[in-house]
Amino acid sequence: MSRPVPPPLNALRAFEAFARHGGMTAAAAELCVTHGAVSRQVRALQETLGAPLVVGPRHRLTLTPAGAELASRLSLAFSTIDEAVSAARARERREIEISCLGTFGLKWLIPRLSGFLAAHPQVKVRFSESHAPVDFARDRFDGAIRIVNPGQTSSRQEVTPFLPQHQGPVAAPGLLPPGLTLEAFARLPRLHAATFAESWRVWSELTGVHLPPAEVDREFAHNHSMIEAAASGMGVAIAPWVFVEPDIAAGRLIAPYGFALRPSQFAFLRPTGRKDAAVDAFRDWLVAEGAVSPPPTPSTGPDAGTRRGPPPADRTSTAPG
Known part of the structure; x- marks a missing residue:
C-alpha cells in the first residue's frame, strides 16, 4: 500500500520554524527567506491540510491545538533527520567551516592546526575570516572563534571559552x-x-x-x-x-x-543543539590546546628586573610615574 503524498517539505519546514520561534520574522531569518515567504508557506500548508493551524491577528498569530500538535511532531521529525544526516557525515570525510578572527588564525590557530589534522584525518577544516557578531540563524558556518565578554551569551549558542586574553x-x-x-x-x-x-x-x-x-x-x-x-x-x-x-x-x-x-576570553561558538562529531572534536582540541598555550612572558622593557606589569600611575599628572 502506497503512502499518502505529504505536504510540501518547504511548507512543513516553514511552519515548524514559525512555531518554534513564535513569529514569522525569526523564522524567516533562520530559513534565509522573507517574512512573506514564510506566511505564504504556512497559509498553503493550512489549505493543503484543510485544517486551521494558526489563529489571531496577523501580527499576533498563535497555534491552534492541531497546529501545536503538528509543530511538536515536526520538531521531533526534523531533529531525527538532522541526527541521521550527522551520523552519515561522521562515517565519511567531513568538511567543517569555522569563522575565525583573522589575526588569531594567523598567529595562534594555523601554527597549531597540523596537530588536529593529524589526529582527525577524516576532517577537513575550512576557515573564513571575520570579527562580526555571530548569528547562526543567518550564518551557515559550523562554528566560530570570537572574543567573548562575561555575560555575553545567547540561548541559540553554545559558548566554550578555551583561552584567556x-x-x-x-x-x-x-x-x-x-x-x-x-x-x-x-x-x-x-x-x-x-x-x-x-x-x-x-x-x-x-x-x-x-x-x-x-x-x-x-x-x-x-x-x-x-x-x-x-x-x-x-x-x-x-x-x-x-x-x-x-x-x-x-x-x-x-x-x-x-x-x-x-575579563574577556577567546571562545568557540556553535549552534545550540546541533550535533556534529567533527565539530565536537574541533572544540575539544581547542580546549586542550588552550590549556597548554604558553602564558605571557615577564616584562622585558624599562625596569624589567624590578617591575612586574605596567608602571604605577602618577596621580598628580597625566603621564605615567
Missing part, C-alpha cells in the same frame, strides 16, 4: 632602548587597529596607567597590520598576547610592561 604594549626593541624614561615612552607614536580602536583606553583602565593624549596616533585596518607596523618600529601597539607571542619569541617585538589579564 592578556594584552599589553609591544614595540620593536630599537624603539625602547635601555634607560628610556616613562615620560619618553608616553610620547612615542601609538598604534591601534580599527577593529579595536579603544585598545589604549582599555589597557589604561586595566592597569590604572593614565597617559596624556598621543602626539602621534596611527590606525591600521587589522591587528596583523598593526603588529607588523610595531615590529617595523613605527610605534607602540596594545596587542593581545596570543597575537604577538611568535614575534616576541623571535625577538621582533618586546613587551615593556608585560600583559594585563582582561
Whole structure:
C-alpha cells in the first residue's frame, strides 16, 4: 500500500520554524527567506491540510491545538533527520567551516592546526575570516572563534571559552632602548587597529596607567597590520598576547610592561543543539590546546628586573610615574 503524498517539505519546514520561534520574522531569518515567504508557506500548508493551524491577528498569530500538535511532531521529525544526516557525515570525510578572527588564525590557530589534522584525518577544516557578531540563524558556518565578554551569551549558542586574553604594549626593541624614561615612552607614536580602536583606553583602565593624549596616533585596518607596523618600529601597539607571542619569541617585538589579564576570553561558538562529531572534536582540541598555550612572558622593557606589569600611575599628572 502506497503512502499518502505529504505536504510540501518547504511548507512543513516553514511552519515548524514559525512555531518554534513564535513569529514569522525569526523564522524567516533562520530559513534565509522573507517574512512573506514564510506566511505564504504556512497559509498553503493550512489549505493543503484543510485544517486551521494558526489563529489571531496577523501580527499576533498563535497555534491552534492541531497546529501545536503538528509543530511538536515536526520538531521531533526534523531533529531525527538532522541526527541521521550527522551520523552519515561522521562515517565519511567531513568538511567543517569555522569563522575565525583573522589575526588569531594567523598567529595562534594555523601554527597549531597540523596537530588536529593529524589526529582527525577524516576532517577537513575550512576557515573564513571575520570579527562580526555571530548569528547562526543567518550564518551557515559550523562554528566560530570570537572574543567573548562575561555575560555575553545567547540561548541559540553554545559558548566554550578555551583561552584567556592578556594584552599589553609591544614595540620593536630599537624603539625602547635601555634607560628610556616613562615620560619618553608616553610620547612615542601609538598604534591601534580599527577593529579595536579603544585598545589604549582599555589597557589604561586595566592597569590604572593614565597617559596624556598621543602626539602621534596611527590606525591600521587589522591587528596583523598593526603588529607588523610595531615590529617595523613605527610605534607602540596594545596587542593581545596570543597575537604577538611568535614575534616576541623571535625577538621582533618586546613587551615593556608585560600583559594585563582582561575579563574577556577567546571562545568557540556553535549552534545550540546541533550535533556534529567533527565539530565536537574541533572544540575539544581547542580546549586542550588552550590549556597548554604558553602564558605571557615577564616584562622585558624599562625596569624589567624590578617591575612586574605596567608602571604605577602618577596621580598628580597625566603621564605615567
